[in-house]
Structures are given as structure tokens and as C-alpha cells.
Amino acid sequence: MLIAQETVSASRYGLPIPYGWYCVMLSDELEAGDIQTVRFFGQDWVLFRDANGKVGMFEPHCPHLGAHLGVGGKVDGELLRCPFHNWGFDHKGFCRNIPYAKAIPPKLRHDPVLKGLSVVEANQMIWAWFHQDGAAPLWEVTHVPEAGGAGWCTRRHRLFEIKTIPQEIAENSVDAAHLKYVHGQEAPLGVDSCYEGHLRTTALNGPMSIVDSQGGRIDCEFSVNFEQIGPGMQVVRMSRHVTLVILITITPVESELTHLRFSFLHPDYSGDPLRQTLIDDLIQEQVGERGNYVGVQADLPIWDNKAYLRKPLLCDGDGKIMEFRRWFSQFYE
Template identity: 40%
Template structure:
């Protein structure tokens, strides 16, 4: 027997479940109709607590919870005053960009407060009936915009109120890696074949084609993925908008839409069946959607930065190379 590769055999002792920081991107925070003008609440995402609020004119804001003055928590006793969030302790006020706009008893503002925002605030937009926040670890501004999604934005032509939310005990990259990993569709999900897959990458956008047009997906950074399932003469759409709760916990959120076919038509029935299949096990079908099988893997696996891959695997390494751009400062890391 020749010498054995101990590094290969012992690597699992040093593996981590999630060796990643929170990646850069636009992320879903909540549905727009859950936050009225003048309301505020505390939310936990991106590995920390934040204060989410809506100004009296309707603009959403999301800031660090601790006042730059003496550290009082803005989300416990704080208040929305006009276009600002006000600290309960000494009534310092901040706008949705984190600039201090009022200190009621000060003759002179601290010099830094005249030059820059002093409270970390995340850029926010409202789109698709949802509130989105831009996360960057060094507080850099957004480097790309959220796309136009006709299924969610067009006034007519599409329907479907079905949506769901699931918590996975893993990082957002591991969930996204399922896209190019087509081999698992046969062995974990029970699909009849391993479908061919093609991926293309351009900046923060990844396009995925599974089964030569059978499933076509587009990812816009880590936090938004639009998957169109073209089957049985219809197209049904899954819009996925996951958000990192922490480095090891991800909230998966999805909306399901389809063309507004007339009641009783075979196209409507086919659309609904395809959506059933995306999520779980549709009636009369052997293969299963993510809800049935993926969580047992996600919740228990560890990340192998040097995976042993074979010729039948999908473009996993190309995907990982693309995803690295969302971890600024980690370009040369061997852990990820």
C-alpha cells in the first residue's frame, strides 16, 4: 500500500459549517404593507439587530439600534417624528440616511455630524410590494439595482397570492449553490434524469438554464432569484428572496406567480401543479421539491472549500468563483 493522502482523510476535522461573512447585496426585509407611516419595530438580520421604521411621509428607514450619543436603543422608547427617528434618551433625531438632523438642546452640533451620517443606516427601496435593504460590510452604496420583474410589477396578466417562508440552518451561499448543482436533482429529489445545465455570469447577475429551457433562472446578487419553469405549455414563476439572519441561519422567502389563465382551463391546472411541485411533492409525481428533502442536507452539512468533484457535477466551482465577489476582502481566502 502506497502513502495515503492524510490531508484528504483528515480535512473534515477542520471544516466549518459556514465560514462566510454576510454577503453584499439587496435583501428583502418585509412586505411593504406590514409597516405603516409613523411605525417602527426591531428586526434581526445580517447578524445583528436593527430598527426598521417608516417616516410620516411614508419613506422606510433601517438603522443601527444604538444612538451615537450615549448608546440608548432607538427601538425601545424611540419615536418617529416627521421624517426622523428620535432617540428616547435625549431626543437626538436622525433621518433615513443616518444624518443627525436635530439636537434640541445643542448650540453647536459635533463637527463630524456636519460632515457625514453618524448613525449607520442601510439604503432602502420599496419594490414588488416589499421593503429591500442594501447590505455592505463597509457601508458602501449600492453597486447594482433591483430588476424589473413583470410577474410582480405588471398590473395585469399575472396572478397568484401563494407565498411561503422557511428557515434553513445554513448560510445563503449554500442554498444558492443548489442551482448549478443539478446532479442532486436526481439523487436527492428523485428526478428521472440529471438535466444538462448552463450558467453565464455578468457582474452581479448569474443566469441558469436547466434542461435546455425547462427551468430558466436569474440571480441578482445573493438576495434575489427569479426562476421560470417552462413545462406543459405554460410558464410558472418562483421568485426567491432569501435573507441572512446570521452567518449560520437563512430565512428563505418565496412568491409563486403564473399567467392569469381563465378558471377551469388546463393551463391554470398545469400552472398550479407546477407550483405545487416546486415546493414539495405534487400529487402523482415521484420527485420532490425543496421543502421535502433539501433541509435535511442544509441543516446538517459542512462546507468543503476543496470539494472532490467528478465529471457529472454541475458548474459548482464557477458558481463559487462568481459568488466570491459578494465578500469584499476575501478574494484570496482559501476557506471560501
């Protein structure tokens, strides 16, 4: 008997943008006095940093007569000045100055007039809370102490633009079977996740041996601790002779286009040539190719082209994909 295959619709996913905190920029990409127009969550936004270092992120059109604040707008001390009539708005979206008016109209005084997103800076990144209905943040951005920590290096941000949704990227880490066929990983790592509210965690450890670049074998303990915090943030802490933290951010650009960023954090190994080589190898392995193993780049063509099946035909070696999907569905409610 033929099992009916699910029909794939024109919109590949048919899902809204999930709510959560999303990385919209690295902190050092926006200096005091900068304004940038960015595109996330299916629309343009204007991001600016005032003279005190505070960041605001707003819909681009001025509520006075509709000029685009990101085209000719300027930062003037604590205010973002509109290019059209020079009204000034603070990082919370309040109108604080109209240079040619005797007084700010009463209806502009009590509430923000620029419509924007809640923004925080954490882990050397700017994060925005997006919710389809405009609801207030439901959790705080997790602090990653290694990011900017004393004795730690942050390097090699790798950004990928993928024709997919955050759920599909996250589902990859519970998809045990693909590890062999996509990444060339011999022992499938089918470990259970622990789910609690907006958090998902997994831990794994055991003995392993690695081959250094001169072909020497090194026996070591290895461990991986994985945390997913909402749909937009993952922290992977790996240890195998060297320690590597991968801060992964997943940010929707359009409803079916997503930015995936890998930031690599590790202790400063600059005085230790062997560990420096091993950390370089480990980073390379995570994004590129090393031996038989291929990192995240092997997932990209699958994500770019796959369809999303609500009722996939699963088998016993597949991992707990539907359990993961039930957890993730909270971010659409």
C-alpha cells in the same frame, strides 16, 4: 490507497457574509409610521417608514446616549424619535431636530449620525445593501416587472430558516446529480450557466407532458429561465401550459443562518379553472410534494446538516460546481 478526507472545522463554513442586496422585509409588512427591530447580518437593525413612505434601516443604538431606537421609539412625520431624549432622525440618518437644544451641534449637521444601510424598495420588497467593509452598492436591484404588474397575482410567500449560508443554497442549482436523489427528478438537468459580473443565467426548454389532477395527460412545451443576481436574489421564469415566476430571496440572518423566501407570481388565471388547477399544482410541486417529485423542502435537512468542503471529491456527472464557486467568491472580496 485511501484519499485523505478534508477536515471539517467547528465553524461549518469559515466564510464571511457575502456582499449584496438582500430582501429584509416585504413592503406591506412596514406601514407608514411603523418601527420594527429586525435581525440580519449578525446584528440588530431598526427599520422604520416615515409619513412620506420613505424607509430607513439603522444600527439600533442612538448616537446621543445609546438608547435602543426600536424600543419605545416613535415615527413623528418624517422623523424617527428616540425614546430617551426625543432627538429626531430622518430616513437617511441625519439628526434633524433636538427639541430642547437652541441649535443642532455643528458636527451633527453635515453627515448622517445614525449608521445604516442603503435601502431601496423594489418588487414589493424592502432591500438592504450589506457589505462587510461598508462599501457603497455595486449594482442596482433588478426590477421584476411581474411583481405587482397589471394582470399578475403575487401569492404564497414561503419563508424557510436554514442553518446554512447563501452560497450553499445557490450551489444547489448547479448540482445536477442531487436532482434525482433528493428531488426525484428523473432527467437530470445539467445545463451550463452563463456568468457575467454579478449575474448568472441559465435557460432550458423542450417538450414534456404533465398529468392534471384528474389523471389526464397534457403535452406542452416547457421552458425555464433562471437568473441569479448577486448572492441574495434569484428569478426563475417557468412555462409549461401555465406561466410561473418564482422570486427567490436569500438573506443572511447570522453568519451561518439564512432566510430563504419563495414568492410566486403568475398571471391571473381566476377565469380559467384548468390553468388555475395547473398553477396550484406547479406551486405545490416547487415547495412540497407532488407525485415522485419533492420541491425545496427536500433540500432543507441536507442544508441544515451538511459541511462545506473546500476541496470536494467530484466526478464527471456532478455539474460545474467549482466554476460556480469561483464566480461566487467575488462576493467575499
